[in-house]
Amino acid sequence: MSLKTLSSPELTGLPGIAHGFFTRKGGVSRKIHAGLNCGPGSTDDPMAVTINRDLVRRHIGARHLLTVHQHHSPDVVTVTDRFDGPRPKADAMVTRVPGLALGVLSADCGPLLFADGEAQVIGAAHSGWKGALEGVLQATVTAMEALGARRDRISVTLGPTLAQASYEVGPEFRDRFLAMGAENAKYFRQPDEAPRPFFDLPGFIRRQAELAGVACFHDLVRDTYPEPELFYSYRRSVHRGEPDYGRLISAIMLKET
Numbered sequence: 037m038s039l040k041t042l043s044s045p046e047l048t049g050l051p052g053i054a055h056g057f058f059t060r061k062g063g064v065s066r067k068i069h070a071g072l073n074c075g076p077g078s079t080d081d082p083m084a085v086t087i088n089r090d091l092v093r094r095h096i097g098a099r100h101l102l103t104v105h106q107h108h109s110p111d112v113v114t115v116t117d118r119f120d121g122p123r124p125k126a127d128a129m130v131t132r133v134p135g136l137a138l139g140v141l142s143a144d145c146g147p148l149l150f151a152d153g154e155a156q157v158i159g160a161a162h163s164g165w166k167g168a169l170e171g172v173l174q175a176t177v178t179a180m181e182a183l184g185a186r187r188d189r190i191s192v193t194l195g196p197t198l199a200q201a202s203y204e205v206g207p208e209f210r211d212r213f214l215a216m217g218a219e220n221a222k223y224f225r226q227p228d229e230a231p232r233p234f235f236d237l238p239g240f241i242r243r244q245a246e247l248a249g250v251a252c253f254h255d256l257v258r259d260t261y262p263e264p265e266l267f268y269s270y271r272r273s274v275h276r277g278e279p280d281y282g283r284l285i286s287a288i289m290l291k292e293t
Contacts, residue, residue, distance in 0.1 A: 038062055039072060039095050040266070044193035046254045047288070050153030052134075054096050055288040057147065057195035057256065059266040063088040068278050073268070074103075075141050075283025089285070098137035098289050104129060106141060108166040112159075112179040128161035128176040132183045137289040143268040144198040144260050146241050147286035150176060150250075152185035158288050163194075163241055165209075169216065173244045191252040192245050195286045198271060200225060200236040202261035207233065213240075260284075 040061035047055045063072030064087050069080040072088050093101040100118040104126040111126040116133055129138045130150075138160035140147040145164035151157070159176045161167070177187050205224075210233050213220040223240045226233040238255055245253035260267040273281035 039091060041095070042195065042256055042258065044149065044254050044256065046191040046252050047149060047151055047193055050151050050191065052156060052291050052293075053151050053153060053158065053288065054291055055149050055151075055286075056096055057149075057286045058092055058284060059196075060268055060282060060284065061266065063091060065282060068273070068280060069282040071282065072285070073282030074139070074285035075143075078283060079280045080282065092139070092285055092287060093137060096137050096287055096289055097291065098287075099135040099292070101137045101139050101287065102129065103139040103141055103285070106162045108164050110167060110170040110172040110175045112161075112172075112175045114179060114183070127163070127167050127172050128159060128179070130157065130159040130176060130179040130183060132157045132290070134290040134292040137287045139285050139287040141283040141285055142195070142197075143270045143281050143283050146197040146237060147195040147284070148173060148176070148192055148241070149195070149286055149288040150180060150190055150192050151288065152180060152189045153191075154189055155183070155185045156290055157183045157185040158290055160286065160288055165235065165237055165240075168237065168241050168244055169213065171244070173241065174248045177248045177250060187249045188251050190250045191254070192250050193254045193256065194238060194241055195256055196258040196260045196267050196284065197238050197241075198261055198269070199238060199259035200234050202259055202271065203235045203237060204230075204232050205235045209235065
């Protein structure tokens with residue numbers, strides 16, 4: 037079954053690393069989850085999700101495809117093997133073990149893939165607004181350093197994410213960011229005719245990468261909301277009155293030699 041992925045030019049050039057930002061194309065899910073829904077927390081048929089995840093695992097060439105129980109935190113897990121028992125609660129993983137694909141589930145939040153090609157250390161993180169504000173990107177970089185990476189060699193790519201034009205928020209949301217620093221005002225735009233502000237999540241994540249001192253940050257600049265044929269979107273599902281939504285997966289792996 038043909039799967040459609042997006043790739044990062046920054047990560048593609050690194051030796052020994054496979055990655056992909058998977059779209060919803062391909063897969064066996066049906067109806068509102070149609071396509072490659074990889075979210076075990078959805079109301080989709082669990083067997084369909086299992087098949088979809090195995091399609092991703094085989095596509096990337098992994099022994100195991102791992103995802104954590106994401107809960108909008110800065111928590112990071114260092115992975116040495118597949119998980120036995122329940123998935124740990126966290127929003128990021130790092131490893132230096134070949135053959136383990138680190139997966140991030142998303143449907144508007146920012147999927148981040150990290151790599152230090154020289155040290156052969158990788159990471160993956162789920163960065164919604166809360167995780168971004170609480171430092172999940174910086175925490176992932178720190179965890180990679182503990183495995184031998186150097187932040188001035190780490191490349192980070194942001195996959196399909198809800199863009200500012202699609203991210204209307206309330207004034208209380210903006211106030212929370214401004215309380216963390218007046219400089220955060222630049223991530224909010226409110227056109228004269230708009231009753232509410234719009235938040236630039238990709239721009240805010242980019243700034244966190246700059247503050248973390250990584251070597252390179254790349255944004256695929258793909259908005260999940262206006263492309264239903266390619267991307268799942270929680271916000272779009274709410275606007276359509278749908279009872280649930282699928283989850284995209286983005287994955288990175290060190291190749292086995």
